[in-house]
Amino acid sequence: MSSRAVQDTEGQDAAVVGCSTRAIRALVAELHKRMDAHQRGRSADFDLTPTQAKALEELGRPKTARELAAVLYCEPPNVTYVVDKLEKRGLVVREPHPQDRRAKQLVLTEEGRELRLELLRRIGRDSPLAHLSREERAVLREQLVRALDGAQA
Amino acid sequence: MSSRAVQDTEGQDAAVVGCSTRAIRALVAELHKRMDAHQRGRSADFDLTPTQAKALEELGRPKTARELAAVLYCEPPNVTYVVDKLEKRGLVVREPHPQDRRAKQLVLTEEGRELRLELLRRIGRDSPLAHLSREERAVLREQLVRALDGAQA
């Protein structure tokens, strides 16, 4: 990132200079891209697509398909799609729901739980944020929470 | 977001509590999602897909197709795809490159320049960050830059 001055409204560098909304959007997008690329890479290390990895993470506790759809921000048919693949690999099983016979509980197998923990460990190590001290991460977190707080969901 | 305590490694709430790498990843992803949704919505207001809008933004200065591909993080065929649509709407023209007759300069038309500025103005207004003061944005920006600084690209 160069630090060429803000010359005009047309310059693309205006996006990363100053503290305009647009500048912050560019920075958030860049940070997200790096963390996402990191997670994508580590997921691939275990032959998991990013969505499969996210599903595995979220199934630390059993969930129904709809609950999983909610946290993955996707529609139920996609959960079927993802869970099919995890089930074929023996990482997840569909169990009958104790209260509602229409629903199913998605539960990690022993192998699924192990892979989940390995994945989380791997993602945490050599993360794009590894160079920050605990204090720096706390400050960053504080600012992110503040930014999210007043924003409309 | 509840504030249930960090109970164990399996709890999904561990993702948003504390200042672990994972917690920050979740926060960055959430903020990015909101800003992205906002931009998607404002782009749609002008009948632009997010990628078309991003291309329009980046063409504040003329670029070749490969340069545009680089900033859009995509492959050249997709640039052809996007530029085709922008050109049909009269927002962009493909001009011969002055130095290299293989390449083309992608240049905004007068209409394209106007739409670009309207779009940027619209995105800046009522942004998800509008509730932050100028000082708060400055602090947030400072932390984001720090996080990006040492991270491997």
Next chain:
DNA sequence: TATTGTTATACTCTATAACTATA
């Protein structure tokens, strides 16, 4: 021989609609 942009094509991901079995 390498590179620019295009065409043709395939693949991934996600969404909608229709179906079943329960509630």
Next chain:
DNA sequence: TATAGTTATAGAGTATAACAATA
């Protein structure tokens, strides 16, 4: 009648391979 999950299908969006023009 409404809801949970599945199936079938279609649509974006993106990627790879082959090609023509030029370097």
